[in-house]
Amino acid sequence: xxxxxxxxxxxxxxxxxxxxxxxxxxxxxxxxxxxxxxxxxxxxxxxxxxxxxxxxxxxxxxxxxxxxxxxxxxxxxxxxxxxxxxxxxxxxxxxxxxxxxxxxxxxxxxxxxxxxxxxxxxxxxxxxxxxxxxxxxxxxxxxxxxxxxxxxxxxxxxxxxxxxxxxxxxxxxxxxxxxxxxxxxxxxxxxxxxxxxxxxxxxxxxxxxxxxxxxxxxxxxxxxxxxxxxxxxxxxxxxxxxxxxxxxxxxxxxxxxxxxxxxxxxxxxxxxxxxxxxxxxxxxxxxxxxxxxxxxxxxxxxxxxxxxxxxxxxxxxxxxxxxxxxxxxxxxxxxxxxxxxxxxxxxxxxxxxxxxxxxxxxxxxxxxxxxxxxxxxxxxxxxxxxxxxxxxxxxxxxxxxxxxxxxxxxxxxxxxxxxxxxxxxxxxxxxxxxxxxxxxxxxxxxxxxxxxxxxxxxxxxxxxxxxxxxxxxxxxxxxxxxxxxxxxxxxxxxxxxxxxxxxxxxxxxxxxxxxxxxxxxxxxxxxxxxxxxxxxxxxxxxxxxxxxxxxxxxxxxxxxxxxxxxxxxxxx
Numbered sequence: 001x002x003x004x005x006x007x008x009x010x011x012x013x014x015x016x017x018x019x020x021x022x023x024x025x026x027x028x029x030x031x032x033x034x035x036x037x038x039x040x041x042x043x044x045x046x047x048x049x050x051x052x053x054x055x056x057x058x059x060x061x062x063x064x065x066x067x068x069x070x071x072x073x074x075x076x077x078x079x080x081x082x083x084x085x086x087x088x089x090x091x092x093x094x095x096x097x098x099x100x101x102x103x104x105x106x107x108x109x110x111x112x113x114x115x116x117x118x119x120x121x122x123x124x125x126x127x128x129x130x131x132x133x134x135x136x137x138x139x140x141x142x143x144x145x146x147x148x149x150x151x152x153x154x155x156x157x158x159x160x161x162x163x164x165x166x167x168x169x170x171x172x173x174x175x176x177x178x179x180x181x182x183x184x185x186x187x188x189x190x191x192x193x194x195x196x197x198x199x200x201x202x203x204x205x206x207x208x209x210x211x212x213x214x215x216x217x218x219x220x221x222x223x224x225x226x227x228x229x230x231x232x233x234x235x236x237x238x239x240x241x242x243x244x245x246x247x248x249x250x251x252x253x254x255x256x257x258x259x260x261x262x263x264x265x266x267x268x269x270x271x272x273x274x275x276x277x278x279x280x281x282x283x284x285x286x287x288x289x290x291x292x293x294x295x296x297x298x299x300x301x302x303x304x305x306x307x308x309x310x311x312x313x314x315x316x317x318x319x320x321x322x323x324x325x326x327x328x329x330x331x332x333x334x335x336x337x338x339x340x341x342x343x344x345x346x347x348x349x350x351x352x353x354x355x356x357x358x359x360x361x362x363x364x365x366x367x368x369x370x371x372x373x374x375x376x377x378x379x380x381x382x383x384x385x386x387x388x389x390x391x392x393x394x395x396x397x398x399x400x401x402x403x404x405x406x407x408x409x410x411x412x413x414x415x416x417x418x419x420x421x422x423x424x425x426x427x428x429x430x431x432x433x434x435x436x437x438x439x440x441x442x443x444x445x446x447x448x449x450x451x452x453x454x455x456x457x458x459x460x461x462x463x464x465x466x467x468x469x470x471x472x473x474x475x476x477x478x479x480x481x482x483x484x485x486x487x488x489x490x491x492x493x494x495x496x497x498x499x500x501x502x503x504x505x506x507x508x509x510x511x512x513x514x515x516x517x518x519x520x521x522x523x524x525x526x527x528x529x530x531x532x533x534x535x536x537x538x539x540x541x542x543x544x545x546x547x548x549x550x551x552x553x554x555x556x557x558x559x560x561x562x563x564x565x566x567x568x569x570x571x572x
Contacts, residue, residue, distance in 0.1 A: 399553025
């Protein structure tokens with residue numbers, strides 16, 4: 001609705017023009033008491049949106065600081081604040097989030113004209129699939145935790161059974177909510193929805209922080225038990241430390257089942273941290289989309305789909321990297337889990353990275369140069385999903401870059417001429433360079449406008465398909481069919497421009513490389529801690545803090561890079 005009479009807005013409102021939607025009868029404009037005197041509906045709506053984002057953000061900040069204070073107090077003063085106290089606080093937050101999610105599903109989203117727009121960029125299938133995958137692994141982790149605590153109920157608190165049970169309910173409800181509503185641009189109950197989303201984000205951040213600190217304590221106990229086993233091999237039982245007798249008081253009645261629960265818990269533990277981070281990213285995009293009205297020119301008419309066309313060398317090199325990496329990973333796991341890990345397995349592990357990381361860096365640099373040569377126009381439309389992708393890539397890369405710099409200082413200050421130290425030093429330097437070059441390539445690719453394939457290429461592809469289908473009738477042997485299919489694929493490959501072809505090759509190669517570099521640390525390959533060099537330099541507790549904050553971010557970076565590279569591949 002437009003008003004011909006010119007009125008002067010209040011001093012709170014900024015004079016910025018806004019284009020009204022086509023059907024204003026369905027729009028629920030936001031209102032806020034501070035800006036009720038603004039004469040322009042659109043300006044009042046914009047200011048109310050900023051105020052709602054501010055207050056919901058302040059709510060999340062206060063919740064995160066409160067939870068962080070609880071978790072820090074638990075770490076530094078286990079007597080005053082125990083783990084059970086932290087669990088109770090997080091359980092209260094989970095219950096509040098569950099009430100809000102159920103209200104959103106049954107109330108807010110069901111209102112008339114509640115979801116007039118859906119963000120096509122938000123909630124990509126790969127990130128929603130990650131929510132389901134990591135959520136399923138987290139549920140299985142909780143089941144193992146409940147089973148293990150039930151077997152030791154005679155010496156464990158009942159809170160250790162109740163907390164994982166609430167966690168299972170929270171994970172299931174949140175995963176369902178994100179799968180079905182991650183694209184919503186809600187147009188009703190704006191402030192209440194923002195506060196609910198921010199409360200859920202804060203809860204997931206605190207769960208991630210608790211998981212990181214618990215992982216620290218768990219790895220510390222595991223390492224101390226390994227030292228005890230080493231002492232047992234050469235010393236009498238009388239030399240045991242006092243804490244070892246305390247751990248033997250809580251013994252498991254069935255050792256076979258307990259070992260299954262323990263191994264499953266250790267194997268699935270990293271997925272819980274990844275689940276929390278992925279949920280935070282999806283919820284943040286939903287928070288940015290509250291009250292957002294998408295005009296028609298924001299909606300892409302052509303949505304590119306993933307097709308394995310125009311790539312030959314990328315899949316071959318990437319598959320080779322994955323296979324070799326899987327072999328190195330299995331060798332490492334077999335050797336590193338022994339009492340005295342051999343020096344050779346660390347040399348093999350670092351050598352694999354030293355060969356692979358320069359190839360990835362060179363590929364990213366070449367891709368960035370091709371982006372510059374293409375001279376495509378930048379996509380300047382407002383896109384909260386892309387903005388979040390850039391922030392997450394830059395922020396998550398700080399985990400590996402930070403650990404690498406700490407490692408470089410320790411290795412240079414000790415003995416850089418040693419073979420293992422020199423390999424670890426080269427590994428740290430290459431990690432920094434590879435993260436930077438890959439970030440530049442991915443971020444530059446995400447900001448390029450999508451260009452649909454040319455008509456000439458489509459016509460040639462169609463001709464190839466028709467010719468192939470006509471000839472298929474006369475083929476009698478399977479070998480001829482395979483040969484014709486291969487020729488058709490090669491012809492399609494040759495019709496692509498060399499720039500698009502190289503970009504697709506590089507993107508696909510980097511996707512497979514990031515997958516294997518995600519798998520290896522996720523399932524327990526942590527040489528940066530287990531080689532003992534940095535640990536002896538910084539001290540046990542300090543290096544544990546550095547590693548357990550850097551490793552989850554590094555794992556999340558690899559996983560998020562896969563999504564960004566797939567986007568670059570599809571739009572190339």
